[in-house]
Amino acid sequence: MKSNVEKPSVSYLLIHICKARMNRTNKMLGAHGLYAGQDVLLYFLGQEDGQTVSSLAEKVSIRQATMVRMIDRLAAGGFVRKVKDNEDRRISRIFLTKRGKTAADAAVSVWKELERKATAGISPEEKETLRGTLGNILKNLQ
C-alpha cells in the first residue's frame, strides 16, 4: 500500500483499479439512469424474474437490508416491481419492468466494454495467467 519509489503493492493496485473501474461504471450507467451496484441486481433479475429479496441479496453478495433499499429505489425509478407472494406473505417477489429489462441489457454492454477496455493490450495467455492468480487471491481472502 504505497507507491512512492518502491513498487506498488498488489493491494494498492487492486484498490485503485477497482476505484477507477467504479468511476467509469458509474458514468456509463448514469446515462441509463442507474448507479453502480444496481446493474448487478438487474442482471440477476434478467436471468430469473420474480426472485425474492433474500435470494437476490445472496446472489449479489450484499446484505438483505441493502438489497431492500436498492429495490425500493429501483421500484421508485420504474425499473422493477415488488409483489407480495400469496403463498407465503412474508416473501416479496421482484420483477423487471420493460424499462428494467432495457437497463439490464445496457448494464451488460457496459460490463463488456469495460472488460475490453481494462484488458486492452493484454495477450490471451497473460490474461489466463492473471485469472489464475486473481482466483487464488480471491480464495485467500474469502
Added chain:
Amino acid sequence: MKSNVEKPSVSYLLIHICKARMNRTNKMLGAHGLYAGQDVLLYFLGQEDGQTVSSLAEKVSIRQATMVRMIDRLAAGGFVRKVKDNEDRRISRIFLTKRGKTAADAAVSVWKELERKATAGISPEEKETLRGTLGNILKNLQ
C-alpha cells in the same frame, strides 16, 4: 462479469477481491475504532503532519467534500485536530493526535497482514508478473 460455467471475467474477479479485502479491512480496523477509508488518510498524515484538506483529498484520491466529512468524524473521535491557518484563513490544517498516530501505525500493520494473506502461496515471479499486468490494467482504466 459472471461466474457460472464460463470462466469468470477479470472484472468479476477484481470486484470480488476488492469486496473481500474491504470486508476484512473493516473488521480489522474496527478493532482500532476505524473504518476502511480513514486508514489511508491517517497514513498520509503520518507521512506529513499539518496538511490541508485539499492536499489530503488529492493524495487519498477522494473529493474534498468527502475528505471534510471524514476529517470531522476523525476529529470527533479524537484521532485528528483541525486548525485554521493564520496566514491564509481559508485553509484548515490537519494534525494527528497521539491516538491518531497509534491508529495510523495499526492501519499499516493491517495492510501488511492483508497483503501477506492475499498473496499467500504466490511465488515472487508470479507476483511480479501480476504487478505488471495490474499496472497495465490500471493505466487502461485511468
Added chain:
DNA sequence: AAATATTACTTAGTCGGCTAATTAATAGTG
C-alpha cells in the same frame, strides 16, 4: 480602491455498503 475572479472549505442531498434491532408471517413443539 472597488468590482471581479479564484481558491478552500462547507453543506445538503443522493447512492451503495454495513450492523443491529423490529415486525410480521410461517413452521415447530410441548
Added chain:
DNA sequence: CACTATTAATTAGCCGACTAAGTAATATTT
C-alpha cells in the same frame, strides 16, 4: 391449541463515495 422458534423483510443509523451549490477569504483586474 397455544407457545415458541425461525424466517423474510423492514427500519434506523452509521460509513465512505459522489455531485452540486454555497460561503468566506484571498488574489486579480480594472
